[in-house]
Amino acid sequence: MTLSKEEYVEQVFFFKAFRERLLDGFSTQDVLRGMQSELLNSTKLPLAVSFMLAEVRLSGKMSLAMKRLQHYFAPFQTYVMQEAEREEGRFDILIALQILENGARYLSQDPSPQGVFFYEFETICRNRLGYDRGLDAISRDPIFNEDWQYWINVVLRRQIGFVDIGKLVYVRSKHYQLKEDETPQPVLFGEQEGRIARAAQGRDPLFFFSALTRHLKYPQVARSHRTEEREDPAITELRRKIELLENRIQLIHEELKGGVNLERFYVTPNN
Numbered sequence: 001m002t003l004s005k006e007e008y009v010e011q012v013f014f015f016k017a018f019r020e021r022l023l024d025g026f027s028t029q030d031v032l033r034g035m036q037s038e039l040l041n042s043t044k045l046p047l048a049v050s051f052m053l054a055e056v057r058l059s060g061k062m063s064l065a066m067k068r069l070q071h072y073f074a075p076f077q078t079y080v081m082q083e084a085e086r087e088e089g090r091f092d093i094l095i096a097l098q099i100l101e102n103g104a105r106y107l108s109q110d111p112s113p114q115g116v117f118f119y120e121f122e123t124i125c126r127n128r129l130g131y132d133r134g135l136d137a138i139s140r141d142p143i144f145n146e147d148w149q150y151w152i153n154v155v156l157r158r159q160i161g162f163v164d165i166g167k168l169v170y171v172r173s174k175h176y177q178l179k180e181d182e183t184p185q186p187v188l189f190g191e192q193e194g195r196i197a198r199a200a201q202g203r204d205p206l207f208f209f210s211a212l213t214r215h216l217k218y219p220q221v222a223r224s225h226r227t228e229e230r231e232d233p234a235i236t237e238l239r240r241k242i243e244l245l246e247n248r249i250q251l252i253h254e255e256l257k258g259g260v261n262l263e264r265f266y267v268t269p270n271n
Contacts, residue, residue, distance in 0.1 A: 011100070075137040131160055135153065
């Protein structure tokens with residue numbers, strides 16, 4: 001379910017203050033403990049924070065509490081925090097909190113399914129959070145109806161990486177002109193999104209997202225300003241070989257246990 005404007009306003013304050021206090025050197029437990037008395041009691045957020053504090057004391061992870069509070073935190077919010085708390089991940093929790101802050105701010109205004117989709121999809125693209133689990137989390141956002149869920153989970157999931165995102169958006173927009181032999185599909189995007197998508201085909205998807213932000217005032221995805229050093233080509237090659245070895249070891253283990261499961265290598269043909 002979607003929350004009231006008041007709830008999202010408090011979430012904006014919570015995520016912003018959380019990030020700022022971590023920068024000041026406070027621990028997660030100290031931040032959560034202090035926030036309990038600052039948040040409006042007329043909202044449900046103080047109860048959620050209390051639950052998160054208890055979970056952090058137990059497991060050290062806020063995302064586990066957020067996952068259990070599915071009636072309050074959207075699946076995508078939980079997914080962002082899960083990725084930030086992954087021990088082997090490189091996703092900075094400060095960036096994650098800013099992403100959650102900007103997303104809550106947009107939801108506290110006059111959000112549209114299109115704006116929510118582009119913001120969340122750009123987040124997983126820009127921060128390399130993984131399409132499979134990321135798209136699943138996006139599709140379960142309560143702002144999306146069945147048409148949206150099918151498009152995200154089936155159409156987009158199957159074709160992302162093979163078909164330009166601009167084209168996928170364009171053919172589901174009001175700007176698209178159906179051909180005589182085409183079957184009409186549910187329209188998900190407006191005239192402006194379709195026009196921008198058509199103009200952005202064949203270009204870097206990040207340029208497409210940037211144009212949407214400029215022209216339609218969709219929320220901007222937070223990004224790290226640190227300059228990442230280019231990895232040594234020898235290290236890149238070593239990583240690739242390690243991944244191949246891990247895959248081979250997994251196949252050997254499966255063979256020893258009774259046979260290799262080939263179903264995961266099958267590709268479901270498009271209908």
